[in-house]
Amino acid sequence: MRWAVSGTDWEALNVTDGWNWRQPGGTPAPAHPPVRAGQPVPTTATGTVRGGPSTDAGAPTAGSPWWSDALTDPWRDPYAPAAVVLQAPPVGGPGEPEPVRDPDAPTGRRLGPVFLISLVTALLAGMLGGALGYAFAVRGGVGGGTTLGAPPGEAPVAAQRRPDSLAGVAARVLPSVVTVRVSGRGGTSVGSGFVASADGYVITNDHVVEVSSGRATVTFNDGSTAPATVVGKDPESDVAVIKVSRTGLRPVEFGDSEALAVGDPVLAFGSPLSLANTVTAGIVSALDRTIRAGEPGGTTRYYAAIQTDAAVNQGNSGGPLVDGAGRVIGVNSVIKSLAADAEEAGNIGLAFAIPINQAKRITQDIIDTGKARRTVIGATVGDAGSGAASGVRLSAVEPSGPAAAGGLRAGDVILRLAGRPLEEPSDLIALVRKHAPGSVVTVEYRRGSDRQNTSVTLAADVK
CATH class of the missing domain: 2.40.10.10 (Trypsin-like serine proteases)
Incomplete structure (x- = not known):
């Protein structure tokens, strides 16, 4: 940088003890750099005065109003503030270039926020880890005071069972x-x-x-x-x-077995294999499944059963079959099994219950009279009619019985009773006994090649 003061050029030189001035050719300059008249004296970063009025002879002074660097720099704005602040010499000694930093490298100023963020993150991670560790320790039984189960009053929703579940x-x-x-x-x-x-x-x-x-x-x-x-x-x-021999017992609620439909949910109760208080669930698999059961040489039992796939085994006999509302709709009685020995019989998804309408009626008869009334049609059945699954032939008809009153005769083939088809003689017996004495049922029969319908009022037979 060159300065022109009163026709004399001065050069600024960087020496080890600061900035000195000299004329071109080697004439030493004053120790302080020139400043404009009326401008504050510049200082270095440490506050050392480097300019100001000078008493050195021949050097430009701060009070010289007639000098201008525009004499040597025609592009400089003569009216711009002209205070010249000379920066402190670079650190590192004479002759060493100023170190150059990578602009993308972190500086000392950037390490502060990064360190603060790292510290906060570490603190938060430590707090979270401690909380999780405590929770796992409590749940896993590590440490003192293990709490098992939910707090009081917070039972799972599944435990709050509805009455109709x-x-x-x-x-x-x-x-x-x-x-x-x-x-x-x-x-x-x-x-x-x-x-x-x-x-x-x-x-x-x-x-x-x-x-x-x-x-x-x-x-x-x-x-x-x-x-x-x-x-x-x-x-x-x-x-x-x-x-x-006990009073104050809790009786069951009776349902209506005639109101059942295939697919209705049911529960079977009892003591299968002597396992008391056992409950199994299923559906109504079929209705009016005619059953002919009994031991050889013993009593033959007939009824139009409710078939279910609820698991029923030995020991369930006599227990209730209930509907989805808890009303008894049948009495568990018979199971089908693949075992030849009754002692080894087990459930295969086919169980049968006596309809409760029939069982309740018989129970009432026994309580009232000590005997049960048996519903009859007043006819004796023989073989099936001509052709497979074509009905049940009447081998005899009582002259004063319900069948005769309905116009039936020996030799007639009954095809349907109350809308239910007949295939075997046991079908007619079971379906008749399902109804109460005095019930009126429709009978579809065949006489020769003619199909006819009639109504029959069933009667009671006490034995």
Whole structure:
């Protein structure tokens, strides 16, 4: 940089002790750089005065109003502020170039925020890790004071069961279900039953109490026991009634077996294989499945059963089959099994229950009279009609019986009773006994080649 002062050029030189001035050719200059008149004296970064008025002879002074660097720099604005601040010499000693930094490299000023952010992140991570570690320690039983289970008052929604749920129905019905044990000449028979009245009448199967000498023991849902006596039974319908020496019992609610539809949900209760208070679930698989059961040489049982796929095994006999509302719609009685031996029989998804409308009617008869009325049509059945699955032929008709009153004669082939098709002689017997005495049913029959319909009023036969 060159300056012109009163026709004399001065040069600024960088020496080890600061900025000095000289004339071209080597004449030393004053120790302070020139400044414009009236301008403040410039300082270095450390506050050292480098300019200002000078007493050195021949050097430009701060009070010289007549000098201008425009004499040597014609492009410079003569009216711009002209205070010249000379920066401090670079660090590193004479002759060393000023260090150059990568503009993308972090500087000392940038490390502060980065360090602060890192510190805050580390603190937050530590707090989170501590909280999670404490939670895992508490849940896993590490450390002191392990808490098991949910806090009081926060039971899972599944535990808040509605009364119409399966669990709600089971809770309502189980107190009315009993286990029946009977000892006799053939050993001990174990079955199930259910309370039909508050004064102690219990419904069960005839084959559960058939070995009894008139005495039985009943075990309730709560484990208490009571003696019972056999009031009466109807072997052909497989229904029996026993009386418990206890009052204040909780009876079941009866449903309507005629209102069932295939696919309705059902629950089966009882003591299968002596496992008391067992509940299984299924659906109604079929209706009016005619059953002809019994041991060879023993009593043959007929009824139009409710078929279900609810698991029913030995010991369930006599227990209730209930609908989705907890109302009894059947009495579990028979199972189909692949085993030839009855002792080894097990459930294969085919179980049968006596319709409750029939079982309830027989129970009422036994309680009222000690005997059950049997519904009859007043005819004797023979072989099926000509052709497979074409009906049931009447081999004889009682002159004063219901069939004769309806116009039926021996030799007629009954095709349908109350809309149900007949294929086997047992079908007619089972479907007739399903109805109460006095019921009027429609009968479709064939006489020769003619198909005809008639109405028959069923009657009762007491044996």
